Amino acid sequence: MSLHDLPAVHQECGDCPIRHRAVCARCESDELARLEQIKYYRSYQSGQTIIWSGDRMDFVASVVTGIATLTQTMEDGRRQMVGLLLPSDFVGRPGRNSAAYDVTATTDVVMCCFRKRPFEEMMSQTPHIAHRLLEMTLDELDAAREWMLLLGRKTAREKIASLVAIIARRDASLSLRRSKGEMVVDLPLTREEMADYLGLTLETVSRQISALKRDGVISLEGKRHVTIPDFDRLLEEAGDDTDGGLLI
Amino acid sequence: MSLHDLPAVHQECGDCPIRHRAVCARCESDELARLEQIKYYRSYQSGQTIIWSGDRMDFVASVVTGIATLTQTMEDGRRQMVGLLLPSDFVGRPGRNSAAYDVTATTDVVMCCFRKRPFEEMMSQTPHIAHRLLEMTLDELDAAREWMLLLGRKTAREKIASLVAIIARRDASLSLRRSKGEMVVDLPLTREEMADYLGLTLETVSRQISALKRDGVISLEGKRHVTIPDFDRLLEEAGDDTDGGLLI
DNA sequence: TTCAACGATTGATCTGTATCAAGGCTGCCA
DNA sequence: TGGCAGCCTTGATACAGATCAATCGTTGAA
Incomplete structure (x- = not known):
């Protein structure tokens, strides 16, 4: 489930979690090369809002260092956190182009971003990534459901x-x-x-x-x-x- | 998102939602044929427990008719529903072989089941299915997060x-x-x-x-x-x- | 050094929801 | 036809957690 569960086949890419999470375990080198071409890094200061709910999202990303939160806010200001992003967690959603939640850095954060269009193209060509992403999403869904028990009962x-x-x-x-x-x-x-x-x-x-x-x-x-x-x-x-x- | 969002290319398979949700939109006929081979139907009476939390799950399934619930229970009996399954919703999780929640029929229910091993094999060969499943899982995750706001605030x-x-x-x-x-x-x-x-x-x-x-x-x-x-x-x-x- | 800003703690009180309890309605079976 | 079982409603009361308010400690800027 976490970054360290997958064997780090490609030691040289240790800086970029998504490689491990989405590709490395069974990767082929040309996939890596392609990922390499579309990635870039961004960093944010503690307290900074990374994404506003409703924003256009033209990238997906993976947290490299630091901690970020996903929150929802009601009109009158009541807030509920709906996700806690630790290093190696994934942000964004292929197939949707506006953000559904606020993403905020609670510490200084470095993200590894991939422009969405090329990432989606890659995904449709390389089954590993879609597969890994499905696994990660299912894990998050389980976590959300555990969280629902906590909130409700x-x-x-x-x-x-x-x-x-x-x-x-x-x-x-x-x-x-x-x-x-x-x-x-x-x-x-x-x-x-x-x-x-x-x-x-x-x-x-x-x-x-x-x-x-x-x-x-x-x-x-x-x-x-x-x-x-x-x-x-x-x-x-x-x-x-x-x-x-x-x-x- | 729902069953009806996808064009029903194959009219003749209208009885089995998963075809629509996972395959039909852009399907090839041999995929359909393979799905055909591994599917079977089961029906449950209102009130019946379909799956107990912790059970071995050797299938995945799609709700054809009726309504089922996903619930979590604490040791002292406090219960929290964590999912509501309407027709065309998906149950089960490729890559995990025990159930995490109780699944209960609240009306009479018919499910279209697929033995897990062959389904997983198919999934690894045909990208459409993994893709569609990812989309569905992301939708469910969004719903879970909306639900978290409801429960918490x-x-x-x-x-x-x-x-x-x-x-x-x-x-x-x-x-x-x-x-x-x-x-x-x-x-x-x-x-x-x-x-x-x-x-x-x-x-x-x-x-x-x-x-x-x-x-x-x-x-x-x-x-x-x-x-x-x-x-x-x-x-x-x-x-x-x-x-x-x-x-x- | 002082002051302001921020996060945290603690107290007093209020209130929304749980809990406990009684009774009503409907459908089903004897 | 009665009676029972499920499901639902409503009332009285209790209590967990919200709200309002005061204070403290730490940090950093003036």
């Missing part, structure tokens, strides 16, 4: 515990650390962003984090750095039975 | 209005009726199922339906048959700015 405390668990798992899978004892996470989001993720207010987020800290489920250094003494305990607090494959 | 009243609007729109697109004045919908769900869809209790669902009726936003005959005198008014109640393309 979990308590505030469970939501916070789930968020910490999700981030811890993604971190662990990205860095290939899989130590089973104590885990350490840096929350990449402000309290307000967490609230938008979880369908809560930032005050409730703050209160529940304090409560989990008080009860020894997590401990904090500063506002962002979290230590999880017992991951299974955290999962219990999250109301999560599925230890197995968590997605996104 | 909308009030009970807005949730009900949204649900009625969503069903009305899907109905309209399925039957190609696009009358702009009065609309008529039959709710395919019980109050409890609506509650599971919306992250509410069945009591709250009932109360809010009564309130919308009292305020003239909708009117009811019996418990299921809804008339919408003014669709724009309903959308306003739903907190929906996006009249445009609603998905699923």
Whole structure:
């Protein structure tokens, strides 16, 4: 699912995740050459809006470094995050040319972009890419559905515990650390962003984090750095039975 | 997006949605022939569980008639619906062999199934199918994200209005009726199922339906048959700015 | 050094929805 | 014809989380 799941056949292209995700595993060199021709990089500063909902999108992209969010906003300003983009995640949608969500950089972000038209042409010629993209989209759909359970049925405390668990798992899978004892996470989001993720207010987020800290489920250094003494305990607090494959 | 968006090149296969969705538009006859060989039909009675979460899945399928739901359940019994399957919707996931959710028939259901192995082989040989499947999955992802906004940020009243609007729109697109004045919908769900869809209790669902009726936003005959005198008014109640393309 | 801006925490209070409970309607079977 | 089972509605009450408000710590600019 993540970037590191695929064997990096082409070491020399280590800078560009989409190669791994979409091509490398079974690639042929001319595919790589073609991808090479249509790609370019863009970087964004923390807080900057990368794409506005409704914008024309003439590219698709892959996050190289940094973290970005997908959010939806109602007319009166209520906001709901609907996606969290970590390195190697894909942005944009072949076959649609305006963006459906705001994409915002929450840290400095580097994206690897592909002009859409040539990318689509490539996709129709090379089955690997379409295939890989389908797999990634299905993973995201599963994650969205897990998220729906969280939004619809979990308590505030469970939501916070789930968020910490999700981030811890993604971190662990990205860095290939899989130590089973104590885990350490840096929350990449402000309290307000967490609230938008979880369908809560930032005050409730703050209160529940304090409560989990008080009860020894997590401990904090500063506002962002979290230590999880017992991951299974955290999962219990999250109301999560599925230890197995968590997605996104 | 829906079954009827694609030109039905092969009239003679009108009984099997997946042909339209995955193949027909630009199909070649040998693809059809191969699909023909690996498909079979199954029917289920209202209320019957089609697939249990965790089950081995050795097929993928397409809903021919009837309505089914995808739900997730927590250990203590809290339930959240995460998908609503109408005719022509796709079930199952190439590349994964156990089900992630319960699939339940809420009416009598007929499914058109394809054994997974041969379907996957076909997919790797014929780009159309993978392509079409990607499109469908992206549509579902968009719908899931719309749903996340609903679950995380909308009030009970807005949730009900949204649900009625969503069903009305899907109905309209399925039957190609696009009358702009009065609309008529039959709710395919019980109050409890609506509650599971919306992250509410069945009591709250009932109360809010009564309130919308009292305020003239909708009117009811019996418990299921809804008339919408003014669709724009309903959308306003739903907190929906996006009249445009609603998905699923 | 002061001040402003920002993020976070904590308290007091309010409110929307859950929960608990009772009863109504409809269709089906004995 | 009665009675039971599902489904739905409505009322009373409880409570989780929202809202409003005050304060604190940190950072960075004047």
